[in-house]
Structures are given as C-alpha cells and as structure tokens.
Amino acid sequence: MQEKILILDFGSQYTQLIARRVRELNVYCEIHPFNKFPEPDETVKGVILSGSPFSVRDKNAPIPDLSKIKGRLPLLGVCYGAQFMAQNYGGLVEASDSREYGRANLKYIDHDNELFLEIEKDSQVWMSHGDTIIKLPDNFRIIASTNDVEVAGYKVQDEPTYGIQFHPEVYHTTQGLQLLYNFVVDICGCNRDWTPASFVEETVESLKKQIGTDKVVLGLSGGVDSSVAAMLLHKAIGKQLTCLFVDNGLLRKNEYEKVLDSYKHMGLNVIGIDAKDRFLGELYGVSDPEKKRKIIGRVFIEVFDAEAKKITGVRWLAQGTIYPDVIESVSVNGPSATIKSHHNVGGLPEKMHLKVVEPLKLLFKDEVRKVGHELNISPTILGRHPFPGPGLAIRILGEITPEKVALLQEVDHIFIEGLRTHNLYDKVWQAGAILLPVQSVGVMGDERTYESVVALRAVTSTDGMTADWVHLPYEFLGRISSEIINRVKGVNRVVYDISSKPPATIEWE
Numbered sequence: 001m002q003e004k005i006l007i008l009d010f011g012s013q014y015t016q017l018i019a020r021r022v023r024e025l026n027v028y029c030e031i032h033p034f035n036k037f038p039e040p041d042e043t044v045k046g047v048i049l050s051g052s053p054f055s056v057r058d059k060n061a062p063i064p065d066l067s068k069i070k071g072r073l074p075l076l077g078v079c080y081g082a083q084f085m086a087q088n089y090g091g092l093v094e095a096s097d098s099r100e101y102g103r104a105n106l107k108y109i110d111h112d113n114e115l116f117l118e119i120e121k122d123s124q125v126w127m128s129h130g131d132t133i134i135k136l137p138d139n140f141r142i143i144a145s146t147n148d149v150e151v152a153g154y155k156v157q158d159e160p161t162y163g164i165q166f167h168p169e170v171y172h173t174t175q176g177l178q179l180l181y182n183f184v185v186d187i188c189g190c191n192r193d194w195t196p197a198s199f200v201e202e203t204v205e206s207l208k209k210q211i212g213t214d215k216v217v218l219g220l221s222g223g224v225d226s227s228v229a230a231m232l233l234h235k236a237i238g239k240q241l242t243c244l245f246v247d248n249g250l251l252r253k254n255e256y257e258k259v260l261d262s263y264k265h266m267g268l269n270v271i272g273i274d275a276k277d278r279f280l281g282e283l284y285g286v287s288d289p290e291k292k293r294k295i296i297g298r299v300f301i302e303v304f305d306a307e308a309k310k311i312t313g314v315r316w317l318a319q320g321t322i323y324p325d326v327i328e329s330v331s332v333n334g335p336s337a338t339i340k341s342h343h344n345v346g347g348l349p350e351k352m353h354l355k356v357v358e359p360l361k362l363l364f365k366d367e368v369r370k371v372g373h374e375l376n377i378s379p380t381i382l383g384r385h386p387f388p389g390p391g392l393a394i395r396i397l398g399e400i401t402p403e404k405v406a407l408l409q410e411v412d413h414i415f416i417e418g419l420r421t422h423n424l425y426d427k428v429w430q431a432g433a434i435l436l437p438v439q440s441v442g443v444m445g446d447e448r449t450y451e452s453v454v455a456l457r458a459v460t461s462t463d464g465m466t467a468d469w470v471h472l473p474y475e476f477l478g479r480i481s482s483e484i485i486n487r488v489k490g491v492n493r494v495v496y497d498i499s500s501k502p503p504a505t506i507e508w509e
C-alpha cells in the first residue's frame with residue numbers, strides 16, 4: 001500500500017503548493033477538506049494542516065476534529081493550522097499589530113529540534129498572516145522566532161506535534177523544502193518511494209486489474225494530459241485501447257496531420273476523424289463566445305459518440321483528468337466559487353453510458369510531464385503549450401469563416417515557429433495569435449490598404465489562473481510583425497498584448 005501524508009485544507013491559496021513540495025520530495029500526499037477527510041489508516045505517516053483565509057477568531061472559523069490524529073501521528077500546522085492548535089489547546093491568538101506579511105528572518109532556532117535540522121540561523125521565511133500567537137498552551141514550547149514573531153515555530157512536549165507561523169511551501173522561504181523534508185522524511189519516516197517509475201509500474205498493474213479484457217476509448221487532443229493517459233493505458237492493455245483524434249477545423253496549421261502521425265509512431269491505435277465541415281457549418285454566423293463554446297462542446301460529443309459506437313463492445317471512456325481538477329476545494333466564497341468554467345465536454349460519460357477511467361487523477365501537471373518522460377513520449381508533445389478546447393474559434397473574435405481560420409493559422413504559425421527558432425518557445429507558458437474584428441488603414445507600395453489587425457499574446461503562468469505577459473525582445477517582435485504583414489495576405493497591422501491576468505484573461509473571448 002502506498003504510504004502517504006494527509007494535507008487538511010482550510011482554504012489557503014497555498015494548499016496545493018504544500019502538496020507539490022511534498023511530492024517533489026518523492027513522498028505521496030493527498031489534499032482533503034478539513035471537515036471531510038478519511039480516517040487515517042496505517043498508510044498515513046503524518047498530517048499537515050494548511051493555512052486559511054479565515055482567522056481562528058472568526059465565528060465561522062473552520063474547526064477540524066483532530067482526535068484521531070493529534071498525539072497519534074506526526075502533525076505539522078502551517079500558519080492557520082498552527083494558530084488553530086495554539087488557540088484550541090489553551091493558548092491565545094490575537095490580531096497582530098506588528099508587520100507579519102512578507103519576508104522575515106529566523107533569529108532564534110532550537111537546533112536540537114528535529115524540525116529545524118540543517119536550517120540556518122537568519123534563514124529567510126515568508127509570513128502572511130493578520131493574527132499572531134501571543135500565548136502558547138503550557139506544554140507547547142517555542143522552537144523558532146523572528147524579530148517580530150516570537151512564536152515562529154513551536155513543538156508540543158512529548159508528542160510529534162509542531163506548528164509554524166510562516167509558509168515553508170513558498171519559494172521565498174529559502175529553506176522551506178528542507179523543513180518539509182525534516183518533517184516528512186525524518187519525523188514521519190516516509191520512504192520517498194513516489195517516483196515517476198513507481199507510478200508507472202503501479203498504475204499499469206492497477207489498470208490491468210481494473211479493465212481486464214474490456215475495451216477502452218479515449219479522446220486525444222494533442223495535449224500533454226491525453227497523450228500521457230493514452231500511453232499509460234497502451235502500456236497496460238495494448239490494442240484494447242482505441243484513441244480518437246477529432247479534427248474540428250480549429251486546430252493550428254498542420255497540427256492534425258503532425259499530431260496524428262506522431263501518435264501512430266508511438267504505437268497507439270488511433271483513428272483520426274475529419275469533422276472540419278461539421279464544426280464550421282454549425283458555427284456559421286455565431287459570434288457570441290459562450291455560444292461558440294457550447295456548440296463546439298456539443299458537436300464534439302456527438303462526433304465522438306458516433307465514432308465510438310462503431311467500435312464494438314467498448315465499456316470504458318478514458319479521460320486525462322488531473323489532480324487539480326478533482327481536489328475538493330474548501331470554498332471560501334460559497335459553493336459556486338469552486339465550479340470550473342472551462343469544461344467543454346463535461347457531459348461525455350453520461351451521454352455514452354460508459355464507465356470512466358482516469359489514470360492521471362492523482363498527478364499534478366509537472367508530474368504528468370515526468371511520467372510522460374518516463375514513458376518515452378517525445379519532448380515536443382510534453383513541452384507543448386496549452387491550447388483551448390474550442391481552439392481558434394475563441395481567437396477569431398466575432399463570426400468564424402474558413403477564410404479567417406486559414407488566415408489566423410498562418411499568422412499563428414509564423415509566431416509559434418518564430419518562438420521556436422529563437423529559443424523562446426520553452427520560456428513561454430502559452431502563446432497564440434488573435435484575429436481582431438477590426439480593419440485598419442495601411443499603405444503597401446503606392447496603395448492604400450484597409451485590412452485586418454492581429455494581436456499576439458504570450459504569457460507566463462503556472463496553472464493559467466494568473467498570468468503575466470512575456471517581455472519578448474523588441475527585435476523578435478519586430479521581425480515577426482514584418483514577417484506576418486509581408487506573408488499573410490489580409491493583415492496590415494500587428495499589435496502585442498501587454499495585459500496580465502487578472503484583470504485581463506489569457507484568451508480574448
């Protein structure tokens with residue numbers, strides 16, 4: 001059985017980051033809501049309590065039941081987690097009047113304490129709280145302090161329970177990973193056996209058991225997740241897996257042919273479906289972005305379903321769902337805040353009456369890439385930028401026509417290939433071109449022109465929730481702009497989008 005750390009979530013924006021750091025140490029962990037977690041069995045080696053936007057002094061502050069955990073298993077409270085325990089077991093937490101936001105340095109460390117082994121005096125930590133612990137319960141003692149925060153860290157006597165008021169998971173806490181190592185490896189005794197190789201081996205075994213001799217169908221998108229899911233299933237059940245790759249006519253230039261070809265080289269049993277005309281036909285005359293999304297989602301389901309029905313005896317639908325999609329989040333602003341908006345093909349399993357298999361549902365995105373690497377999937381597929389399901393439809397503002405698609409494909413191709421040749425592709429998280437519903441005046445030779453404007457967008461991000469525009473070199477932008485205007489008929493102006501998310505979004509529609 002896979003040993004693990006449980007992370008109880010109190011709604012902090014950093015909870016997933018704690019999990020990713022623990023996993024970087026090759027230790028498996030799971031995030032559960034503070035009020036809905038499985039009773040710890042022998043596979044659970046320790047528990048971490050996350051931070052929270054709540055104050056322990058709030059009337060509706062989240063209160064976990066730690067009766068099966070505290071004193072029985074190693075326990076680490078981070079920020080709110082630490083304050084909760086201090087307050088709950090007889091101490092006092094109050095609003096802080098000194099600065100407890102941002103960088104601080106550990107002025108005192110109890111070096112005999114196992115949690116702070118190898119952590120240097122003056123080590124930088126990241127604080128982010130409005131409350132502070134002003135009195136500890138009698139059997140708690142201080143193991144670290146900063147100038148402003150006396151109780152930066154504490155330990156409960158005679159039991160492996162610890163609290164820290166700073167965030168070890170954020171980058172600004174320079175030795176945060178060491179502290180988490182001390183907790184999960186030295187204190188909890190985890191073996192560090194969560195590796196891409198062990199994941200592949202165990203998942204392939206369990207997929208074999210789960211699926212037996214049944215047939216499975218999977219929709220490939222050309223993206224990282226569906227490709228890795230397909231290869232894992234391929235390794236487990238070989239030809240029992242059929243992959244479908246739909247050309248909706250809204251992909252990048254030559255993408256359909258290239259991707260189909262590389263899938264075939266990977267040995268996958270893949271069927272390409274040319275549904276360009278169907279999609280473009282249904283989108284005719286539609287300019288509202290949400291309508292476009294709905295139409296594309298519906299047509300995809302119809303096309304996929306019709307093709308899957310041709311394969312006799314299919315029992316399973318495989319999906320490339322990843323861990324951030326399935327973590328049940330603790331909602332701070334009411335239940336609706338947790339609903340994800342970009343699920344274009346959410347209704348597929350219900351419509352098809354198939355059982356769902358999701359081989360990646362335990363993995364974060366960076367882990368999916370590592371597993372893909374372990375499965376020898378080509379770096380071109382693993383390093384590919386994210387691309388929205390509705391494709392170029394939401395980058396052609398307004399109505400979509402085959403001519404506009406062809407034009408945008410050319411522009412996008414020049415931009416993306418340019419990024420590749422100038423070694424900029426891997427420095428960017430996502431890039432693309434947008435065709436604006438605007439004509440502008442220009443001159444070419446002696447002629448006055450009145451043609452389209454395209455915008456280029458390139459962002460850095462970790463998960464698409466926030467993003468910064470990339471400071472691409474002027475030299476590069478200048479070159480790409482001339483190349484687009486010279487080579488793509490119908491475009492006489494190129495602009496570069498310098499908005500960050502928030503308040504803008506990555507896509508324009």
Ligand code: XMP
Pocket residue numbers: 293342343344386387388389390430464465501504505506507508509
């Ligand atoms: P926004 O525009 O919301 O995009 O900042 C965040 C990320 O989501 C992608 N995106 C979509 N993906 N279906 C998808 O599969 C959609 O309808 C959709 N809309 C946006 C976008 O490309 C970016 O990576």
